[in-house]
Amino acid sequence: MTSKLISLSEAARRFAWDGMQYASGAALPVGSDAVIFGRELLRQKHKDLHAIFHCNSQQLNLLAAAGAVTKAECGFSALEVFGFANGLRRAVENGQLALEDYSNLSMALRFLGGALNWPFVPATVNIGSDLQDRSAFAPDDYPARSKIPAVVDPFTGREFGALKPLRPDLAAIQVTLADPTGNAIMLGTEWSRYELSRAAKKVVLIADAIVDPACIRQFPNLVRIPDIIVEAVVHWPFAAWPQGSPGMYDIDESHMAFMNMALATEEGTAAYLREFVESYDDLDSYLDLIGRDKAKALSQGSSSFLLDPYRRWILPPEDVAGLAAPELAA
């Protein structure tokens, strides 16, 4: 297969549009999420997004704070130990964003159901609670039977719930390693990136590093996303920053807190966008923004040994540049 390596801006130009169902956050709130793709969506002024985030992450927090999201579906909408997601919270509280609540399992099940193209997914969770009875998307429907309607088990006659499968228009999935055609390895929990990669109509990979295909053939059991379902590969180290990517870099604790604080207000968000979204021109200036020393320190975390078996196959930046998909280069 031919190389699918394209630039970040090209990926957003080709695959994103206003109003799309956009999925990311198939990673946990502080972990492997393609936060950089959210920054790019804002640089390209996308709006009216319908965000499908298994969990909120700094990406959704940022997109919501900037007013780019009108609908969102989530299992968890905070930032774990970093507290409430101030940007998302503000957008929900002021009514600008309708947030449909599910749980962390039901979001995964909805990706599973989308991947299988099922009409519905049986639910033994979320039922009997306001997750079933209340819908932000259909506020007048109470109990909200359009959200998680009842389904009767034909074996016992008992009533359970039926979840609506998810088939997002676009998923930007952060992975640790990918080869140029889009075979990807994730280190750390998949959360629901595997199911999402099959549920989404189009998948763009955002990879911390590009590896030689020989790495893929040595570890096919680690290749949980095969190239045949991938549209494009973007090489972008520290794509999850300030979040962490196990094996690659740790969480940037101070920027996590700083960013969330900024997103709590409109003014803070405007400043954040100026300084950390619109400010860089390329990967180099992005890494300068993080700070080269800090980036280096974050790369030497306690999980970096997880990357050791694959290091020798990681391609240096100049080789990656040479592999850009020919029809799109220049």
Place this chain on the structure above:
Amino acid sequence: MTSKLISLSEAARRFAWDGMQYASGAALPVGSDAVIFGRELLRQKHKDLHAIFHCNSQQLNLLAAAGAVTKAECGFSALEVFGFANGLRRAVENGQLALEDYSNLSMALRFLGGALNWPFVPATVNIGSDLQDRSAFAPDDYPARSKIPAVVDPFTGREFGALKPLRPDLAAIQVTLADPTGNAIMLGTEWSRYELSRAAKKVVLIADAIVDPACIRQFPNLVRIPDIIVEAVVHWPFAAWPQGSPGMYDIDESHMAFMNMALATEEGTAAYLREFVESYDDLDSYLDLIGRDKAKALSQGSSSFLLDPYRRWILPPEDVAGLAAPELAA
């Protein structure tokens, strides 16, 4: 956690009983299946088994030929390029074994549904065919609505099928590598071993090799079966023989054909049982039975490079012996 390494005979003594729902065959017909566990079930004279095999393998073929199986559920009941499974075929044709037919996807979905403890699994396959309409377990029920009854999608009012989840009493799962507490790595396709490991009430691992736990901590993303769901670990090289185990050993083509030919008749089966089931006393004499030269040749197949990253952690037999679970040793 403490070691769960026990002997093959001990594993069958502790976890098997006549009449149990026994699952294996979560591997393909010519691949990673714990064929050795089937041999042991016959050595211990188990009978009246309800076999849950995603696909038939030489294990089910043997168990059925020997008359140890009265019910079976399968997605595919032959031996791929090696043709019909003569032992299973004979047992079905003479009415001694009721074989309930599903497909290769619906068996996987039924393991998935068992793992989730769902009341039923939505089916968009198997419906509209005799897989739905005919039941060997309920022969008078036609169309067999007890097998894959209709379920109504509450979102559209359309009818689909409902598959019965599987929760086998025992699964003997062949894995490439395991540590003494039961963290396991599979090389090659999982087929449905992952889902089965969660669906079964008890799981016994049959591992080609035992590795140091450091291997597990180096490759946690490869550990698709964690120790917390495993009852016991049996170390048994060539457990899948004459089938293959990717990375470990290739298919023994001549024995595949020889075995299947033998199982075609009662006499041939009796001879096979004498020579290849009751004849060995331990791992050493089992390997002699295969033939040391042949075993060596089979280990040098074209996929053996898949094992390279893990070889240095494989424990030598004497170390494995020393790690036997203390409460069961002697």
Place this chain on the structure above:
Amino acid sequence: MSAALDYSRQEMMAIATGREIRDGELAIFGVGLSMLAGFFAQANHAPNLRSMTEGGVYGATPVGGLPWGIECNRISSNATSFTSALDALGFLVASGRCDVGVIGAAQVDKHGNVNTTGIWDGEIGPHYRPPKTRLPGAGGANDIACGAKRYIIMVTHEPKRFAERVTYVSSPGYLDGGDSRARHHFVGGGPSAIITTLGILRPEPGTNEFVLNGWFAFSGIEEIRANTGWNLRVSPDARLIPEPTAEELANLRKVDQTGALRKK
């Protein structure tokens, strides 16, 4: 030229099947003939074919001969990804994503329904009973028949294999014909062709009854009709199917290293 090329009927069937597969498609093959046809297509005219096996083996091409099964070393030794049955047959096939599948048949009927489960002495009757001859079962073929955008049935052309109605529907074709698939809401489109050792049958628009669409250089309409267990109609555009080119044969034989298809 045909005599000069010296190819077998099975080779013609594999090449005719391979010609149905287009470059870039997402395709699923089973073991044996189906895999040979598929990998022939990849070697011949579809280099960007995205193929998989039912076991979730991706990016592999057979090494050292025809694989013994869909996970053996001959297909496992150069894969780019190993996942699972749920992934390949569920996420990629039953979902409706897969463009084309190739399945075999012990018995096929005029609406393209396939039996791979058993041979009974007559009808099964209302009370289910074991077959006189047990066959391999549905395997992944049922899932391909329900989910793939289209699929091709490969079958040896013999009267006993071509029935008015199969005794047991293992994999649904067009069921009772017409739009009778619609009541099950299958995402898959149904069988696009039955490719045999004698020719090619395709569904007639509307009725979805299979009619003769082509014969091979070594066969003909009458031979085909005589070997078909229903009153096979001939499509107005039925034609002689071009013989394999030397290049096609060479590409097929690169895949069929052990000559499985040359034996008959």
Place this chain on the structure above:
Amino acid sequence: MSAALDYSRQEMMAIATGREIRDGELAIFGVGLSMLAGFFAQANHAPNLRSMTEGGVYGATPVGGLPWGIECNRISSNATSFTSALDALGFLVASGRCDVGVIGAAQVDKHGNVNTTGIWDGEIGPHYRPPKTRLPGAGGANDIACGAKRYIIMVTHEPKRFAERVTYVSSPGYLDGGDSRARHHFVGGGPSAIITTLGILRPEPGTNEFVLNGWFAFSGIEEIRANTGWNLRVSPDARLIPEPTAEELANLRKVDQTGALRKK
């Protein structure tokens, strides 16, 4: 002795929660307090605890302090298996396999229902409207509440957090009390305890209303009732909960390296 030991209310709550967890159990913890209570139990009296996080991180113990989340380096650096949410929350929790979970609450009611979704000004009403204060949402707590054999609710004891009825049920406790969980056929048994900064509440058999079961050395029945937003009844076997032993405190602080629980 209590003064001598000098522990915080949060530490007492974490230790009391940890005491509920038995050796060998399959357990799921969230980030923060819940994880501290769980890993305290493992360090103290449950060495064979089989713990997991919602993300499918197995066999890990925190390294270098309290993890920032359930997949950060502090919990990812010594795991034995990484899988997924579907695995941990689905196969192992919603299935009914998990013995015990620990969840938090912004608001809890007398039947153990938990709200972590939002704070409204009064009832929501028939028309859904955004909360005045948006909270983190259900996360995995709803799945634990539906599926775990039992679960423990950890919550700071303040009147505003203890309501007659929560405004929004994010995670079901005993719903309307009695056997009202039964109509949803949950495999999980419901909350076994509410453990707070002041004491322990347990469900009364039959009614499944939470009643006071124990107070801490630094609290008492009256203080607890005054801080509970419903008319809290006192169980006949309510008693003083033993203070942390020096060993318990040492084990807790080994886990809570950064002193998160000592701050208040």
